[in-house]
Amino acid sequence: MNTSIIILAAGASSRMGAPKQLLLVDGKTLIKRVAEVAIDTPCHPIVTVLGANRHLIRKEIEKIPITVIDNPQWENGMSSSIKMGLVGTYMTQKEMDAVIFLTVDMPFVTARLINEMIEKATENPEIEIVACKYDNQVGIPVLFKRPLFNDLLELKGDEGAKKIVLKNKEKTALIDFPEGKFDLDTIDEYRNFVSNYNSN
Template sequence: MTALIILAAGESSRLGQPKQNLIFKGKTLLQLAVDAGLKSDCATVIVVLGANSKQINPIPETATLCNKNWKEGMASSIKMAMLEIDKDATFDKVIIMLCDQPFVNAALLNSLIKKQAETQKAIVACAYNGTTGVPVLFDSKLFGELLLLKGKEGAKKILKNHAAEIAEVVFEKGGIDIDTPEDYENLLTLSD
């Protein structure tokens, strides 16, 4: 089974307000991410909040964790979620995604799962803008490495260390994420 982790613990410092609450297509960015997960073949959706957790509404149908150590960086959120996943041995895959990629949908998440089943690669990453990145699927044999990440390290380190074990899924709008007011303004001019 596949678990989905949505990382949403950052403070959105460059944006000046919680990006999780920005509205796009009538929903918050966080709700769009959760909806993608709930409509996908993922068996559970884990949301990791942190800096702005008190300003973010509870998300039904998810396991919502609050990372009090969010200032330590993304690795602390990944570790917290992985410890939750480790409680259930039936999970043999995990997809890690961010809450600020508004064009992630259930079909994309399912394509990661399908590609892994076809290729048996340990990692299936999205390809965009000449790189690979999130959302990214990890097979259980890499769960230990996810738990060892430290500080500001995201899962990118594991991708670099296992380049030969990566299958790719093209995600043309993967480079669209929201970090600044300008990013959000640009997003509002886009459609599917």
């Protein structure tokens, strides 16, 4: 199954007060961590969508073999980055069976988790979505198969992929990912994470 990864990294991190993409965990920026996880999987292409602070963030991943797409409309919300990511993927690989969306602020995402998602999607042809379950919710990382690409392209404003997951529950498989609850959105969440989970 030809699967692409789209890393959504265009936001301004307004709740954090600083570009979260450049925050350090174990001496490595969050954007670099997620990019390295992505290239450690069989997925191709790997597309990263940048927007706010893109010139600073691009420097962190310029030596990693991934495609970087600038989203000049990042302020229009998450849907614009999802669309740009799909366009970037299509430019590289037109015969795409599925895409996986990742964000930079989930430090426990691993290549093993992504591979498990792909395996579940491959073994269950009737399933069109594989999403992660944590903290009584369903969300990213999430895999969508080709039949839902048009739905993704029709998202508007700050609508995210979760809307499509909720509309297609009967076609969705879930993977338990309890560590997904660690989502670094604020400076307090980041400081708490570094204090308690940094291995250094």
